[in-house]
Amino acid sequence: MGDEEHMNKFAAAIVNSFELYGFVKVINHGLSTPKIEQAFAWSRRFFALPLETKMKSKHPPKSNPHRGYSYVGQENLSALTRADRNSPRLYDLKESWDQGATDDLENPNLWPEYSDIPGFQEFMEVFFHECHETEVALLEAVAMGLGLSRNHFDSMHTDRVNEFRLLHYPEVEVKELQSGINTRASEHTDFGTITLLFQDSVGGLEVEDQSQMGVFRPVEAVAPIMVVNIGDCMQRWTNNRLKSACHRVTIPPRCSDGCDVIDERYSIAFFGKPNRNAELYPHPLFISIDNPSKYEHTTAGEYNQTRLVKVY
Numbered sequence: 001m002g003d004e005e006h007m008n009k010f011a012a013a014i015v016n017s018f019e020l021y022g023f024v025k026v027i028n029h030g031l032s033t034p035k036i037e038q039a040f041a042w043s044r045r046f047f048a049l050p051l052e053t054k055m056k057s058k059h060p061p062k063s064n065p066h067r068g069y070s071y072v073g074q075e076n077l078s079a080l081t082r083a084d085r086n087s088p089r090l091y092d093l094k095e096s097w098d099q100g101a102t103d104d105l106e107n108p109n110l111w112p113e114y115s116d117i118p119g120f121q122e123f124m125e126v127f128f129h130e131c132h133e134t135e136v137a138l139l140e141a142v143a144m145g146l147g148l149s150r151n152h153f154d155s156m157h158t159d160r161v162n163e164f165r166l167l168h169y170p171e172v173e174v175k176e177l178q179s180g181i182n183t184r185a186s187e188h189t190d191f192g193t194i195t196l197l198f199q200d201s202v203g204g205l206e207v208e209d210q211s212q213m214g215v216f217r218p219v220e221a222v223a224p225i226m227v228v229n230i231g232d233c234m235q236r237w238t239n240n241r242l243k244s245a246c247h248r249v250t251i252p253p254r255c256s257d258g259c260d261v262i263d264e265r266y267s268i269a270f271f272g273k274p275n276r277n278a279e280l281y282p283h284p285l286f287i288s289i290d291n292p293s294k295y296e297h298t299t300a301g302e303y304n305q306t307r308l309v310k311v312y
């Protein structure tokens with residue numbers, strides 16, 4: 001099969017998977033297995049630091065800049081869906097580290113002190129760039145699969161507004177997650193274009209079935225397999241042809257019948273995001289008399305801010 005034919009098949013397959021399942025599992029994505037293992041090792045080292053050391057690069061109490069260390073319970077993801085449903089808050093038992101591009105002067109990174117974790121910043125800066133390259137390559141496939149020109153999304157992703165997140169879910173008793181008060185990550189959609197996610201072998205990630213809304217299905221894919229899901233901006237550009245699937249992290253399937261304690265869990269998410277000035281209005285290809293635009297004009301920067309202020 002020629003390169004072009006191969007690429008067309010891949011493009012059609014991933015768009016089909018996004019439509020059916022709301023996410024896709026990707027292998028041979030260009031990020032090497034040793035690199036991903038190193039990223040998990042850095043994550044373990046970072047979260048193993050004493051709390052007071054992590055708190056030296058603490059995420060501000062409000063949403064901006066969305067950078068640095070968030071302690072367990074600081075972020076309220078459940079505000080995204082629960083506020084609309086008048087339900088009480090669900091607490092996410094997770095801690096996280098957020099990072100953006102080094103040259104993003106609007107949102108400077110909050111690095112730990114070098115002597116606390118030497119080499120962390122250097123590794124993370126390089127890995128951020130590598131994930132961005134992978135994101136752009138995947139967006140070319142998504143564009144082709146949708147019938148747009150291959151480089152359609154390129155110019156909207158030049159500023160690398162992406163966010164990179166290390167996540168750690170401490171060991172927890174199953175009954176805590178059954179309490180209705182706590183979870184690992186409340187159901188939510190991601191705000192950006194696409195998200196690249198790596199998870200360890202503990203499991204617990206679930207995505208809403210696109211043909212049975214309200215039904216969540218486990219996504220069993222252990223790194224180096226990459227899970228990719230659609231974000232809200234892509235949903236808007238495609239006027240809902242590709243949906244930003246709701247997902248959450250909860251009790252892993254193998255624990256539902258019997259274990260008392262769920263192991264700690266690590267995951268790494270790279271949120272690919274459009275340039276802040278990118279217009280999110282649906283592309284004409286996805287609008288017709290029978291299918292008018294479901295969205296108003298807004299920019300990616302404004303949209304991101306409306307979501308972020310809810311969770312911090």
Ligand SMILES: O=C(O)CCC(=O)C(=O)O
Binds near residue numbers: 190
């Ligand atoms: O930890 C995971 O597997 C998912 C995390 C997630 O969905 C998020 O941070 O947006």
Ligand SMILES: [Fe+2]
Binds near residue numbers: 188189190195247
């Ligand atoms: Fe997410």
